[in-house]
Each structure stands twice: as structure tokens, then as C-alpha cells.
Amino acid sequence: MAVPNKFILYNYWRSSCSWRVRSVLELKQIPYEYRPVNLVKGEQYSEEFRRLNPLNQVPTLQVQTSDGHSEILHESMAIIDYLEQTFPTPSIYPKDxxxxxxxxxxxxxxxxxxxxxxxxxxxxxxxxxxxxxxxxxxxxxxxxxxxxxxxxxxxxxxxxxxxxxxxxxxxxxxxxxxxxxxxxxxxxxxxxxxxxxxxxxxxxxxxxxxxxxxxxxxxx
Amino acid sequence: MAVPNKFILYNYWRSSCSWRVRSVLELKQIPYEYRPVNLVKGEQYSEEFRRLNPLNQVPTLQVQTSDGHSEILHESMAIIDYLEQTFPTPSIYPKDxxxxxxxxxxxxxxxxxxxxxxxxxxxxxxxxxxxxxxxxxxxxxxxxxxxxxxxxxxxxxxxxxxxxxxxxxxxxxxxxxxxxxxxxxxxxxxxxxxxxxxxxxxxxxxxxxxxxxxxxxxxx
CATH class of the missing domain: 1.20.1050.10 (Glutathione S-transferase Yfyf (Class Pi); Chain A, domain 2)
Structure with missing residues (x-):
């Protein structure tokens, strides 16, 4: 299976859903590239961003894998689940x-x-x-x-x-x-x-x- | 660890969040006792139900375990995660x-x-x-x-x-x-x-x- 080797997080400094995902990336010490999307200026509705995310929302995570492939993930809880599945330690959940x-x-x-x-x-x-x-x-x-x-x-x-x-x-x-x-x-x-x-x-x-x-x- | 041996689902026939949880119970063929809470009559605000769920929402799952203990779970996505963790097959997720x-x-x-x-x-x-x-x-x-x-x-x-x-x-x-x-x-x-x-x-x-x-x- 291809291994993820680069993460690009499209997000906005003040977005509370972006903060959730950034916290999990920090907890798991996963390096990522930060790409700002200015929600107040409406950059989430630009043609360029719409191609990445037709839901016009941040956070959006681009995952680049070792085979040169790239995947786009949307919705903070989905991105967080992916990070937890792929980097299980330290976990964001109790074991029980x-x-x-x-x-x-x-x-x-x-x-x-x-x-x-x-x-x-x-x-x-x-x-x-x-x-x-x-x-x-x-x-x-x-x-x-x-x-x-x-x-x-x-x-x-x-x-x-x-x-x-x-x-x-x-x-x-x-x-x-x-x-x-x-x-x-x-x-x-x-x-x-x-x-x-x-x-x-x-x-x-x-x-x-x-x-x-x-x-x-x-x-x- | 104590094993769950009885499930009571407090829910409402027309609640869409209740339907999600019932579908997962059916998929995993988990027997459960059905307890209706009439949302239109406001039964979710009754003193009796508030003791089970101070958030006044259905679905609410009561889990009784083999050691006579009982736990209450709220929020459809949390209940579904518990069912998936405890009864992983058939899964509600793809493996990748x-x-x-x-x-x-x-x-x-x-x-x-x-x-x-x-x-x-x-x-x-x-x-x-x-x-x-x-x-x-x-x-x-x-x-x-x-x-x-x-x-x-x-x-x-x-x-x-x-x-x-x-x-x-x-x-x-x-x-x-x-x-x-x-x-x-x-x-x-x-x-x-x-x-x-x-x-x-x-x-x-x-x-x-x-x-x-x-x-x-x-x-x-």
C-alpha cells in the first residue's frame, strides 16, 4: 500500500474546525504544509478551491502518497479519523x-x-x-x-x-x-x-x- | 472486562438520528429493546428522561453489562462508534x-x-x-x-x-x-x-x- 508522505492543510486561522485538525496534527507530530484560505474574503468559493472541495469548506487535507498519487479529504471529523487510523499513537481516544x-x-x-x-x-x-x-x-x-x-x-x-x-x-x-x-x-x-x-x-x-x-x- | 448483554434504545420512530442507529443495530444483528420517546409530545424533557440524558435527545442507548453495571450513551455517531468497536463485523466502513x-x-x-x-x-x-x-x-x-x-x-x-x-x-x-x-x-x-x-x-x-x-x- 502507498504510504502518505506529504500533507497540505487548506485552512483558515480563525476557523474552529481548522483548529481541531491542527491540534490533532500537533499531537501526532505530523509535519504539514499550511495553505490559508481566507473565508472572510470568500476564497472558499473560488474556482481553484472549488476543484479541491466542491463543498466550499475548510479544513481540507491533501494527502500525497509515495506512489505520486494524491487524495483530498474534507470535513474535520473525517480528516481526524484518517489521521487517527494512519498515526494511531498518541491516540485521541481512551481505549475502553x-x-x-x-x-x-x-x-x-x-x-x-x-x-x-x-x-x-x-x-x-x-x-x-x-x-x-x-x-x-x-x-x-x-x-x-x-x-x-x-x-x-x-x-x-x-x-x-x-x-x-x-x-x-x-x-x-x-x-x-x-x-x-x-x-x-x-x-x-x-x-x-x-x-x-x-x-x-x-x-x-x-x-x-x-x-x-x-x-x-x-x-x- | 464486563461484556454487554442487553441494549435498550430510547428513540422515536420518525427521528432521523434514531433511524441511523437502528440501521446499524440491524446490520450487526444486535437484539435490542425498543423504548419510544415521543418528541412531538415533548417526552424528551420529562424528569425521567432528563435523568438518562440531560441533553434531552434521542437516540440514547442504555448498555447493560454482565457484571450488572449499566452505561448510558448519547449522540447517534457516538452510539454507532461504540457498536462498531464492540461488534466489528460486518463493518460500516471500508478497510482502506x-x-x-x-x-x-x-x-x-x-x-x-x-x-x-x-x-x-x-x-x-x-x-x-x-x-x-x-x-x-x-x-x-x-x-x-x-x-x-x-x-x-x-x-x-x-x-x-x-x-x-x-x-x-x-x-x-x-x-x-x-x-x-x-x-x-x-x-x-x-x-x-x-x-x-x-x-x-x-x-x-x-x-x-x-x-x-x-x-x-x-x-x-
């Missing part, structure tokens, strides 16, 4: 299948239940359809706050020093960028002491710290 | 890590990019905040249609008889319930000939057919 599922529950609560709904594309569509009765930023703040109220309670029985227990997992890589989004949308994090404590600690943990937006070359 | 990631890309495009945004809880919130300027059903139909336009193009390079290639995978278990939702929301499926063809074929495939809403005991 129940504990592993709980980590995925936390991740999916954010990945499917919060992030896509507070996302700019949804906010803008709602603003447009409501003739600006609902403002995009207000929508995002309201949705995150509603969901964080449930997440704060849910995590009480699961979190230790880290989002799940006392070890770095996929749950951390999903939580931190989501809290960063919340802060950008001016959600008052004092309402969520557990989420706030986890965020502040995890921002100092190396893979997440290295992968954070302010350390990226396209940072503005 | 790149192909596996592509299956997850399709799944996540639906699981995080379409389903949660067309969901009733989002539609109702938008209807409320916009003083009914945006109607919940219109929002769902508009969002699904916009996303199906991209998905139809995206799948052209991937689909065979099945959503990914010619074998049953997680992608099928996510696509079929989403098309069923689209039909409920009166999306004109003639605009999406590939999605329509896949849906009509896959509805005849045993695990999906057995798990479909009309075959469930709480069907109305």
Missing part, C-alpha cells in the same frame, strides 16, 4: 469502547449540535431571510449560550482536569475552539465556570496552544 | 483509511451540515425570534435544498449502487433518513436525481428497510 463513545458524545455535541448552527453561513442566511430582524451575531450568541447551559451540566459528571477525565482527547480539541467562538460572539463565560476553567487550562496544553489561531501565519 | 475517511465525510456532511440545522428545534427558535417572519418548515426546506445541491454534485464522483461505491456503509445509514426528512419537508427530489435514485434503492436494502420509521412500534 464506552469511554471512547463518551468522548465522541462530547465531540459530536459540539461538532453537530453547536458549531454548524452558530456558524456564519447559517447566521447570514437567517439575517437575510428575516430582513435583518434577527442579526447574525445575536443568533450565534443566543444559540451557543442555550447549548452551553446543557453542556455545562452534562460535563459535570465527566470532566476532570480535561474535558473527559484527566487526559487529552478529541473532546478537548472540539471544546476549546468552540469556547473561543463563544468569546468572539461575546457570550458571558462567567455563566459557565466549568467550561471556562477547562478552556483556560487547555489553552496552555501544547498541541492546542501551538494550533491556536494567534499562532497561524495568516493571522490578522 | 482514505476510503473510510470519505465515508465519514459524506456522513458528517449530513450529520453536522444538514440534519441539525433543518431540525425542528432550530426551525422553531428561528420562527420565534423572527416573529414568524420565517416559518419553521420553510427554513428546513430551504436549508436542505441548498445543501442537497452541493451533495448531489459531491457524490457524483463517489457513488455507485450505494452512497459510497457499491457497498453498504455508514454513508447510506445517514443519507436515507436525511432524504426521508427532505420528502417530509416537501423538497422536490426530482431536482436531485442521484440522491433520489440512491434513496429508492437503499430503502429496499434489509438493515435500512427493517429500521425504517414505518416499521417501528410507535409509528403513528
Amino acid at each position: 469502547p464506552i469511554e471512547r463513545a463518551k468522548v465522541i458524545t462530547i465531540a459530536e455535541t459540539i461538532v453537530s449540535g453547536i458549531q454548524p448552527i452558530q456558524n456564519l453561513s447559517v447566521g447570514r442566511k437567517i439575517e437575510e431571510l428575516s430582513d435583518s430582524k434577527i442579526r447574525s451575531g445575536d443568533w450565534s450568541r443566543e444559540w451557543i449560550r442555550m447549548k452551553f447551559q446543557k453542556l455545562e451540566i452534562f460535563l459535570k459528571s465527566m470532566s476532570g482536569t480535561h474535558t473527559f477525565g484527566n487526559h487529552l482527547t478529541l473532546a478537548d480539541f472540539c471544546l476549546v475552539p468552540q469556547v473561543a467562538n463563544a468569546i468572539r460572539f461575546k457570550v458571558d463565560m462567567d455563566e459557565f465556570p466549568l467550561l471556562k476553567r477547562l478552556y483556560e487550562f487547555l489553552l496552555t496544553v501544547e498541541p492546542i496552544a501551538k494550533a491556536q489561531p494567534s499562532n497561524q501565519p495568516d493571522k490578522q | 483509511p482514505i476510503e473510510r475517511a470519505k465515508v465519514i465525510t459524506i456522513a458528517e456532511t449530513i450529520v453536522s451540515g444538514i440534519q441539525p440545522i433543518q431540525n425542528l428545534s432550530v426551525g422553531r427558535k428561528i420562527e420565534e425570534l423572527s416573529d414568524s417572519k420565517i416559518r419553521s418548515g420553510d427554513w428546513s426546506r430551504e436549508w436542505i435544498r441548498m445543501k442537497f445541491q452541493k451533495l448531489e454534485i459531491f457524490l457524483k464522483s463517489m457513488s455507485g449502487t450505494h452512497t459510497f461505491g457499491n457497498h453498504l456503509t455508514l454513508a447510506d445509514f445517514c443519507l436515507v433518513p436525511q432524504v426521508a426528512n427532505a420528502i417530509r419537508f416537501k423538497v422536490d427530489m426530482d431536482e436531485f436525481p442521484l440522491l433520489k435514485r440512491l434513496y429508492e434503492f437503499l430503502l429496499t436494502v434489509e438493515p435500512i428497510a427493517k429500521a425504517q420509521p414505518s416499521n417501528q412500534p410507535d409509528k403513528q
